[in-house]
Amino acid sequence: MSKVCEVTGKKVMFGNNVSFSINKTKRRFDVNISKKKFYIPEEDRWVTLNVSSRGLKIINKKGISAVLKEMKAAK
Numbered sequence: 001m002s003k004v005c006e007v008t009g010k011k012v013m014f015g016n017n018v019s020f021s022i023n024k025t026k027r028r029f030d031v032n033i034s035k036k037k038f039y040i041p042e043e044d045r046w047v048t049l050n051v052s053s054r055g056l057k058i059i060n061k062k063g064i065s066a067v068l069k070e071m072k073a074a075k
Contacts, residue, residue: 002050003030003031003033004031004033004050005031005033005050005051005052005054005055006049006050006051006055006071007049007051007052007055007058007059007067007071008051008052008054008055008058010031010052010054010055011031012028012029012030012031013028013029014026014027014028014029015027015029031052032052032053033050033051033052034050034051034052034053034056035048035049035050036048036049036051036056038059038064039064040064040065040068042065047064047068
């Protein structure tokens, strides 16, 4: 499972761990991704998406049909 949200496009960011003595080592900031199944009543089918927690909030607000239409228009 890739660490990219299919709704928002969020992906892994990189930064530094900074110790007390200000030594810096590389680290990753992973996205909060989960695999979710959504039912689309207009098409009578299920869709599986890798979405972040923010992507879930967007789907709850706009609805899965509107979000899928935006995704198709963006491609």
